[in-house]
Amino acid sequence: MFEAENPSDLTERFTKALLAMGGSLLPETEDPLSEIQMRLGAVRESCSTVPEIRGSRDVQSYAHPAALAGIDIAVIRAAFAVAETGSLCLTDRLLGINGLGYLPQHLIVLLDPKDILPNLHYAYRRPEWLAQNYAVLQTGPSATADIEGVLIHGAQGVRSLTVAMHESKPLS
Amino acid sequence: MSEGNGARDSKMLHPELGDANGQGGAKLQHAEGASKNLQSRRREAQPSGAVIRGDRPVDQSEAANRFMAAPEHAKIHDERLWDLREKRDRQMHGIPEWEELRTLASEIKEHALTRLDHYLELFERNALANGIQLHWAKDAAEHNQIVLGIVRRHDAKRLIKSKSMLTEECGFREFMQTEGVEIIETDLGERIQQLDDEAPSHVVVPAVHKLRGDVAQVFAKTLGSDEDNDDPAYLAERQREATRPLILSAGIGMTGANFLVAESGGVVVCTNEGNADLSANIPPVHIVSAGIEKVIPRLDDLAVFIRLLSRSALGSPITQYTSHFRGPRLGGEMHVVLVDNGRSTRLGMEKFWTSLKCIRCGACMNTCPVFRRSGGLSYGATYAGPIGMIINPTFDPHKYSRLPFSSTLNGSCTNVCPVKINIHEQIAAWRQVMSETHEMPMMKKAMMAAAGRLLAQPALYRVAIAAADSALKHLPRFAVYNRLNSWGRQRELPAPPAETFHAWYKRNRGARK
Numbered sequence: 122m123f124e125a126e127n128p129s130d131l132t133e134r135f136t137k138a139l140l141a142m143g144g145s146l147l148p149e150t151e152d153p154l155s156e157i158q159m160r161l162g163a164v165r166e167s168c169s170t171v172p173e174i175r176g177s178r179d180v181q182s183y184a185h186p187a188a189l190a191g192i193d194i195a196v197i198r199a200a201f202a203v204a205e206t207g208s209l210c211l212t213d214r215l216l217g218i219n220g221l222g223y224l225p226q227h228l229i230v231l232l233d234p235k236d237i238l239p240n241l242h243y244a245y246r247r248p249e250w251l252a253q254n255y256a257v258l259q260t261g262p263s264a265t266a267d268i269e270g271v272l273i274h275g276a277q278g279v280r281s282l283t284v285a286m287h288e289s290k291p292l293s
Numbered sequence: 294m295s296e297g298n299g300a301r302d303s304k305m306l307h308p309e310l311g312d313a314n315g316q317g318g319a320k321l322q323h324a325e326g327a328s329k330n331l332q333s334r335r336r337e338a339q340p341s342g343a344v345i346r347g348d349r350p351v352d353q354s355e356a357a358n359r360f361m362a363a364p365e366h367a368k369i370h371d372e373r374l375w376d377l378r379e380k381r382d383r384q385m386h387g388i389p390e391w392e393e394l395r396t397l398a399s400e401i402k403e404h405a406l407t408r409l410d411h412y413l414e415l416f417e418r419n420a421l422a423n424g425i426q427l428h429w430a431k432d433a434a435e436h437n438q439i440v441l442g443i444v445r446r447h448d449a450k451r452l453i454k455s456k457s458m459l460t461e462e463c464g465f466r467e468f469m470q471t472e473g474v475e476i477i478e479t480d481l482g483e484r485i486q487q488l489d490d491e492a493p494s495h496v497v498v499p500a501v502h503k504l505r506g507d508v509a510q511v512f513a514k515t516l517g518s519d520e521d522n523d524d525p526a527y528l529a530e531r532q533r534e535a536t537r538p539l540i541l542s543a544g545i546g547m548t549g550a551n552f553l554v555a556e557s558g559g560v561v562v563c564t565n566e567g568n569a570d571l572s573a574n575i576p577p578v579h580i581v582s583a584g585i586e587k588v589i590p591r592l593d594d595l596a597v598f599i600r601l602l603s604r605s606a607l608g609s610p611i612t613q614y615t616s617h618f619r620g621p622r623l624g625g626e627m628h629v630v631l632v633d634n635g636r637s638t639r640l641g642m643e644k645f646w647t648s649l650k651c652i653r654c655g656a657c658m659n660t661c662p663v664f665r666r667s668g669g670l671s672y673g674a675t676y677a678g679p680i681g682m683i684i685n686p687t688f689d690p691h692k693y694s695r696l697p698f699s700s701t702l703n704g705s706c707t708n709v710c711p712v713k714i715n716i717h718e719q720i721a722a723w724r725q726v727m728s729e730t731h732e733m734p735m736m737k738k739a740m741m742a743a744a745g746r747l748l749a750q751p752a753l754y755r756v757a758i759a760a761a762d763s764a765l766k767h768l769p770r771f772a773v774y775n776r777l778n779s780w781g782r783q784r785e786l787p788a789p790p791a792e793t794f795h796a797w798y799k800r801n802r803g804a805r806k
Contacts, residue, residue, distance in 0.1 A: 123390050138610065186575045187541035205600075206611040219574035219622055223567050241611075245596040251557055254423070254620035255574070260613050263567045267482035267498060268525035269505045270331055270373045277479060277533065277540075278567030278614070 122242035131204045131237040132286070138207030139284060142261030143274060147229070147285040157196060157229055157285060164193035170217045171198045171231055172290070186220035195225040198289060199232045200249050205240035206260055209284065210247070213255040222257060223278040230259075230282065233289040306375055307368040331372055336506040337365040342492070342670025348692050353699040356671035357663070360502075370502055371666055377498075377659040380608020381709065388600075398601055399713035401594045402650035406640060412555040412588045413631065419558025420629060423620040428630045433463035436632045440465070440547070440580060443628055444474055447578055449544030455562065455569035456480040457549025458496055458653060459582050459632060462675045462688075477539050479568035481532055488515040494669030494677065497606045497655040502668040546572035550583035550629075551652065552598060556591040559619030560629060563602060563612040570616050579618065581629045586636050586649040598652060601711040606654040639687050644722045648683050650712040657706035657716055663699055672696060679706035683719040690730070697723035698737065755795055765789040 128134075136146055150156050154173050161167040161176060168189075169176035174196045183189055197216060199209040209230055211222050222228070238244050249256050263278030274280055340363045343356035361367050385391045405412050417427050430436035436459075444452060452474055454460070466476050466487070478484045482499035486492065489511045493499030500508065505523040513520035518531040548569045552561040560581050562569040573579040589595060603612045621627035640646050658664045658678035669677035674685040674693060682700060685693040697720045706716040727733050728741075747754055765773065766789050774781045792800075 142609070142611075142613065190537070190541060208611060208615070213622060219570070223570050223574070241596040241600050242593070245592045250559070250592050250617060250619075254618070254622060256617045257570060258611065258615040259567075260611050260615075262613070263565070264613055265481045265529065265566050267480075267485065267500055268503075268508050268528055269333060269369065270376070270501075271505075271525040273526050273529045275533070277481075277536075277571055 122240070124239040124243070128204075128239055131239060132234045134204040135202055135207060135237045138204065139261065140207070142207045143264060143282075144207060144261040145281060145283040147283055153285045153287055160229070161194055161196070166192050167194045167196070168192050168221065168225065169196040170215065170221065171196055173231070173287070180217035180221060183218060186218055186224065189218065189220045189224035192221075192225035194227045194229060195221050196229045196231070197221065199230050199236065199284075200256070201236040201238055201244070201247060202232050202284075203238050203241060203244045203258065206258075208244075208258040208260040209282075210244070210249060211257050211259055212249050212253040214253055216255075219255050222259065223263070225279060226275075227281045228262070228279045228283070230284050231287045231289070232284050234286050235288070306372050331369055331376075333365050333369050333504040333506065335365060337363055337504065339363070339503060339507045340366060340668070342494070342668070343673030345673050348689070350695045351673035351692060353667065353671050353673070353696055356673070357667035357699070360668040360671055361666055366502065366504060366668070367666060369504060370668055373498075373501060374659045374665045377606075377608055378656070378709070381605055381656060381659070382608075384604040384608050384610065388604075394597055394601055395711055395713055397597045398652075398711055399650065401589060401597060402712050403647065405589055406586065406646070406649050409585065409588070409637075409640065412590060413585060415555040416553050416558055416588050419555065420619070421558070423558050424627070425558065425620060426626065426628045428628060430630055430632045430634075432634045433632075436463045436582065436630055436634070437465055437468040439630050440582070441469070441472055441474070443578065443580060444469075444545055447544055449474070449578070451475040451477065451539065451543045452545040452547055453477045453479055453540050453543040453572050453576065454547035455549065455564060455572045456483050456493075456499065457547075457582055458493075458675065459549055459584050459634075460547075461493065462634060463582075463632070465582075477536065477543065479536065479540060479572055480564070480566060481529060484532060484536065485511060488512070492670065492675070495655055495658055496653045496676070502670060540571055540575060543576045545578045545580060546574075546576040547580045547582065548572050550581050550587055551602065552595060553583055553588040553629075553631075554590075554592060554595055555588055557619050559617055561595065561599075562616045562618070563599075563614070564616075565607075565613045567614040570614055573616070573618060574622065577624065578626045579621070579628070581618070581627070583629065583631060584636055585631050585633055586651075598711075602652055602654055605656040605709065605711045635687055639684075642687070645683060645687065645719055647714050648680070648716075648719060650714055651680055651684075652712060654711055656709040656711065660705040660709050661700075662703065662705075663701065667699070672699075679716045679720065680714075683714075683716060683723060686723055686726070690726070694727050694733070697721075697727060755793065759793055759796070762789040762793065 147153055157174055167176040168178050168180050170180050200212050201210050213219055216222055262274050262280060262282040264272055264274050266272045340359045343351050420427055428439045430439055469476050478487045483493060485500040485508055494502045505525055508528050509520055509523035512518040512528055512531055516531050516535045548562050550560045551563045603609050639649060657680050661678050664678040672681050674681055676684050682696045685696055700720050702717050702721060704717040
């Protein structure tokens with residue numbers, strides 16, 4: 122579907138597209154999880170829905186989505202990614218509460234490089250679209266250029282989106 | 294998919310606007326940010342849109358002239374939209390299968406539209422099975438009543454919404470205001486327009502006709518911000534601060550829909566701010582308003598449209614948020630209101646039904662030389678520019694009878710349309726309709742009749758052209774460029790040839806005839 126037979130450069134293409142849309146990549150380190158944990162330690166309120174990281178509050182402890190606005194950093198895992206556009210797929214199952222994708226100030230997203238697909242034609246063959254009630258392709262942080270075309274981040278949603286490449290553990 | 298370098302090397306239409314190639318240190322450089330560095334240099338009164346007098350035909354030219362008479366506004370508008378066109382082209386050149394995608398998109402839409410009943414019923418079955426409450430609205434009034442009913446049942450006082458041209462079409466905000474329900478637009482451009490009590494001027498960038506100084510004035514009046522601070526980042530932050538608490542406490546959230554997928558019973562909404570997700574996921578009730586023409590058969594088809602939409606609209610590969618909703622979230626409610634409002638009638642129009650393929654990308658507006666210089670408000674209708682010219686007459690053929698004449702028929706719109714609507718041909722077809730139904734103004738009718746007589750007499754025509762060429766060669770400038778010559782108002786007339794082709798042919802080849 123408009124793609125080479127066995128593409129080997131998906132991570133590279135995804136990264137390039139992600140950066141072009143204003144996303145960031147966690148700098149290469151031996152231990153990305155420690156790096157992330159350290160960032161969470163430096164802020165007042167954090168929330169993680171991945172087993173590998175601990176936040177200051179559990180997502181289920183939020184009674185109403187509105188309360189999520191107080192979170193400085195949220196850590197979630199992506200279901201898959203798309204190299205063509207630099208997009209990450211987040212679903213209600215992985216978010217816990219849907220609002221966790223927008224209300225926190227900053228997002229860190231764990232992505233298993235094996236889950237990077239070549240383009241949107243492949244993306245729309247995934248099971249998530251029929252299995253979940255809510256799924257979003259997020260491509261970089263929130264942005265608007267509505268005033269004289271000047272680009273501004275964090276117009277309504279998150280101010281920054283950082284991707285950390287990390288294999289997902291198989292569900293036991 | 295590199296974007297930066299192309300922008301820096303391209304020429305400006307209005308170089309005096311400043312440095313297209315230099316970028317301020319703090320400027321964000323990606324996707325939308327790889328745009329030309331424009332900045333309005335001075336404050337200037339914002340020209341208002343077309344004068345609306347009841348049902349009398351809207352005079353687009355009059356409003357366009359006023360827009361062009363505000364040079365700072367006109368130049369920024371022209372430059373900004375042409376920049377979007379150029380970014381779209383750069384995306385297109387990066388996708389070898391672009392034309393194939395356009396053909397696919399056009400064929401998928403035509404297939405779906407010619408089986409609209411089947412796909413709408415399939416969509417309904419799947420949506421209902423997943424817990425969505427579905428409503429059918431024959432027209433704008435019914436749509437508004439249905440939504441009001443849901444609002445009342447939940448005793449909600451405030452509704453937040455993301456951008457929806459359909460709700461503009463239905464006069465939704467005005468209606469809800471009279472019913473005492475507060476509506477908050479969450480898209481920044483729409484919010485600016487709402488606070489200014491003005492309609493959006495473009496389907497994708499609603500406030501593109503405003504300079505930063507205009508926005509500063511609106512926010513100073515309505516949000517209490519500093520009138521002299523027109524820095525876009527400052528203004529956006531003021532808006533975010535003022536709107537955030539309203540979003541978090543709203544009882545109902547409303548979105549439009551870019552696509553309805555029959556296979557999954559799901560709704561797709563594309564935004565860059567994520568405001569559709571905010572509107573849909575924070576309040577306990579989510580209402581979707583969608584025109585019936587938005588339905589497409591399968592998820593596979595969705596891929597084609599998502600690949601084309603943002604590239605055509607803004608020259609970025611995809612919108613920052615592409616959201617898919619197919620059921621209420623835990624403890625919440627989801628409604629979808631399907632609206633006809635003249636669409637099924639339009640489906641029966643032999644020459645105009647393909648206008649229903651439109652995916653509201655705005656590419657036609659960005660490329661149209663008339664739109665770029667007139668501003669969207671000059672059309673006096675919900676939909677402006679080329680697509681507006683062929684849709685609006687179906688809502689009110691008398692009120693919009695003059696719109697199809699605001700075109701040079703250059704066909705650029707047709708070239709950029711991702712779903713291959715033959716826009717300029719439909720504009721020409723509407724002119725025919727207008728003249729047949731006596732909707733043409735007297736002056737134009739007289740001119741057309743005179744031109745017809747001249748063109749029907751070859752010898753007379755040749756004399757007239759030779760005389761015109763001679764006049765151009767010999768008359769002083771003031772005699773050529775004056776109030777009678779409207780064509781020459783903003784451009785130079787072409788240099789006249791030494792002799793007409795006919796004369797040349799007669800001289801060189803005529804003897805053999």
